[in-house]
Amino acid sequence: MLRTSFVLAAALSAFSVNAQQTVKIGMPLELSGQFADTANQMLNGAKTYMKEHGDTVAGKKIEIITKDVGGPAPDVAKRLSQELVVRDNVDILAGFALTPNAMAAGDVSAEAKKFMVVMNAATSAVITKSPYMIRTSVTLPQVMETFGTWAATKGGIKQSYTMVTDYGPGHDSEAAFQSAFKAAGGTIVGSVRFPVANPDFSAFVQRAKDISPESIFIFIPGGAQPAALGKAFAERGIDLKKTKVLGSGETTAEAALKSMGDNALGIITAWHYDYMSKVPLNQKFVKEYQSVANGRNPDFFSIGGYDGMHAIYEALKKTKGNTDAQALVDAAKGLKWESPRGPMMIDPETRDVVQNVYIRRVEKVAGELVNVPFDTIPMVKDPAGERRKTQK
Amino acid sequence: MENARFRPLEYVFWACTLLPFLVTPSYLSLASQVAVTALFALSLDLILGYAGIVSLGHAAFFGMGAYTAGLIAKHYWTEPLSGLLVAAVSAGVLGYLLSHIVVRFRHLALIMLTMGFGLLLAEAANSASALTGGADGLQGFHVPGVLGFKFDMFGRAAYAYALAVLFLCFLVARRIIHSPFGLALRGIRENATRMPAIGAPTLAHLRKAYTIAAVIAGIAGAVLTHTTSTVSLETLSFGRSADVLVILILGGAGRLYGGIIGAIIYMVARDQFSGVNPQYWYFWIGLLLVAVVMFLPNGILGGLRALRKKPQ
Structure with a gap:
């Protein structure tokens, strides 16, 4: 070839x-x-x-x-x-x-x-x-800070618990979401990090459940893990109608949605692209x-x-x-x-890239799980890049 | 005991290492990374080939040296030679501390143990992202050059530096191997329970060998850091430990030149195969390894030696 x-x-x-x-x-x-x-x-x-x-x-x-x-x-x-x-x-x-x-x-x-x-x-x-x-x-701050601000303002969410994978992008997302969420008036009630190759999320989800926060923010790389996390949410009895689950686009990407099934219904994510658009x-x-x-x-x-x-x-x-x-x-x-x-x-x-950040919710459309966008934050610049500009 | 003097073939070999400057000047960056890998394999050879310590976590010392060199260049000074020394010392200290545990075990337990230490250190570096930069790698330093020669795109200074360090470390390793201490190590490899009977302090010898190997691995890591101005978690990864083991087995363990030959063949083959077919080149590497292990169980050097001896 x-x-x-x-x-x-x-x-x-x-x-x-x-x-x-x-x-x-x-x-x-x-x-x-x-x-x-x-x-x-x-x-x-x-x-x-x-x-x-x-x-x-x-x-x-x-x-x-x-x-x-x-x-x-x-x-x-x-x-x-x-x-x-x-x-x-x-x-x-x-x-x-x-x-x-x-x-x-x-x-x-x-x-x-x-x-x-x-x-x-x-x-x-x-x-x-x-x-x-x-x-x-x-850029990670482009989506995650935007999401943090959105959640605390338009999203009407007062408190959040963050769960991220314990590696570079997870740490960055955690920091970006937390700082923006707090700056917009929200409170972080707790946080947890799980290992990169983690097969079972029950213990982590249980910890979140014990606090019973108004919302849970997750950052997790795509692949098989979102499904395991979704399963843990269902098993531990976290009701996605009462506790809002927020995540990055990877949480509800194609393969993740397929393996999570109906457990994914109601998850709110922020991302810049979806192939179902x-x-x-x-x-x-x-x-x-x-x-x-x-x-x-x-x-x-x-x-x-x-x-x-x-x-x-x-x-x-x-x-x-x-x-x-x-x-x-x-x-x-x-x-x-x-x-x-x-x-x-x-x-x-x-x-750097400037683009729309879409806020989506997982819904069932014609029997298929789809990320349905319901809000758009237009032409977002990388907030970290903007900060670097003022530092100079 | 083998003759400790340089043989004619060795002079030829080291003269050939200068050829890339003349023959393949566009491959000098690759040549410098081959030299780094060869040095790393040489250090593993000291403990695996001569002392019989099987390690699947040798990258711990390589990474220790790499991160030390990177942190020094970032926070203190960018002169590489002194950075190299500090990196060697830090890897040596780590090696010395671990050696107290490692030398007490053999075989499978040893593999598990060294692998465990390697993974622990890699995970520690991942967690301490404030210090190491985590998954993004250590950022914010640049090593401009060595002794006034610039580390540029063509890799002339990089290769000269890596080759010089490899050669010096090789001389040291060669001296060690041909010393009574080296002989004692081979004795331990052949029969660890019998050596104390002739009054050899087995554990102390093994600790010493392990520490020396750690120092050399740390130097290799530091050279990689200096010549590329990058350090990442990959320097500590299990993959690097496994690769260097494969390289040593490919070239022939316990032969001093085995690691060097293995590194040349493995890295050049990898470069050529992945150039031809970037997606599926692992297949050819796998085939090469299977062929070598099947037909040359003592590695390429072992095979060559057998070939030379056959006519007699």
């Missing part, structure tokens, strides 16, 4: 004017190991965009070169990024599912002066690592995506890859194919477009 596309690319470039007319995008991705699925979803998002819009932009052919980082390994990510620049002569670095890898590659982008597009890595500070970097995914642009995207990804549905990793490619295409159009990092990042600053997730923009100052 790779070989045929290579031959194809070679043949095509022979037909076009010359080899210099290619823009190479280097993607060091986590293609093997625990995060392989994440990286593949992201890559498929990028491929979907190329399928829809062709692989030529501003007279130049786009070529993707992928490398395998193999997991959270910044030393490898850095080396592969260096090699992509030095050996493969890539013009743009893109991808990055995981924060440490994006941070390490940021150094390379800054040193080699290469335009870099972060398509996932959601820790806010990633964006500060290179002046030539933009982000097209999401009925927006025509999204429905078209989902259909294209399924044909690229052998029937898989897209998730928020996919949309990060898809919009990342969009930003690259639009920036190249503006620079008329010039791949100079400064020119590209200047072109990308302030880009606005309509994505399948909704309207979005690259902040001209912080180079």
Whole structure:
């Protein structure tokens, strides 16, 4: 497959004017190991965009070169990024599912002066690592602080108990939600962290139940865990009509909803993308995506890859194919477009993503569990990025 | 006892380690990471190959060195050589403390124990995110270079630095192996109950070997930190402990060069396979390992030696 596309690319470039007319995008991705699925979803998002819009932009052919980082390994990510620049002569670095890898590659982008597009890595500070970097995914404070504020104000919730997974993103989400919730007048009545590979949540849920808080905020990575947590909620007799359960989009993502079943009904989540969204642009995207990804549905990793490619295409159009990092990042600053997730923009100052945050509730629509959006906070900037601005 | 003097083939080997500068200048970053891994494997060889201590948690010392070097560069100074020393000492202290428990056990219990320590340390680093940066990795430091040479994108200084450290540590390890102490270690490996009978303080010897190995592993971790300006939980992970064991077995344990050869073959194969096929390259690595274990049970070096001896 790779070989045929290579031959194809070679043949095509022979037909076009010359080899210099290619823009190479280097993607060091986590293609093997625990995060392989994440990286593949992201890559498929990028491929979907190329399928829809062709692989030529501003007279130049786009070529993707992928490398395998193999997991959270910044030393490898850095080396592969260096090699992509030095050996493969890539013009743009893109991808990055995981924060440490994006941070390490940021150094390379800054040193080699290469335009870099972060398509996932959601820790806010990633964006500060290179002046030539933009982000097209999401930041944790962007969703979690927004959610905390929303819960205490429009959501009318006075107190909350937080339950998060004991790792980096969990800690960040906990801090972001708690600080925003308290700042908006809410009280945190307690908190608990559970281990990353935790199979049984009964004890943790029981602790929450003993306090009987008005609401419970959870942050938990997608996969099998949300189901186990949902089961524990049902078993311990937490009534989702009385106790509001709040979570991130991962809590009620496709696989999680399927395995949780009706236990998920009533969970309120904040997120920036849902593949079930009925927006025509999204429905078209989902259909294209399924044909690229052998029937898989897209998730928020996919949309990060898809919009990342969009930003690259639009920036190249503006620079008329010039791949100079400064020119590209200047072109990308302030880009606005309509994505399948909704309207979005690259902040001209912080180079970070600006987008709608949707508040959704799990409901049964035509026999299927769906995240139904019932409130929208429009065009949210990364609050952590805004704070960095005032600190300077 | 083997001749402790450098053999001609060894001169050739070390001369060849300079080849990447001339032949493959675009692979120097990879070469520097091969040298780091080789050093790490060398340290495991000291305890596994020579003293017979099986460890599945050796990354604990590698990570200890890596984090110490990173924290020093972040909070105090970015000069790498002195940072290297401090990292070596901190890993050595950890190794010394653990050695008191570790050397009392053999075989399966030892594997469980070393693995347990490794996991504990990794989890501690994850929890102490204020100090270590947790899952995001340690941020906010940059090691500009060594002795005035810049760690740049091409990796010239990085490889020179890693290679020099590898060579010096190798000389030390070689000296140890060929000393009476080294001989005593091999004696313990072959028969731990018999050694005390000839008056060898078995446990003290093992403690010493374990501590020395920890120091070298810590140095390897520190070099990785210095040359990449990154530290993450991955340096402490079980995966790294397992990888280095595989590398050593691949090259041949108990042969000094086994870890180095194993590291070269494993890392270059990994780089080439994953370049050709980024998604499914593990298959080929697996195939390589199965083939080596089936046809060369004593590793590549063991196989070569058997080959050389056959005609006689």
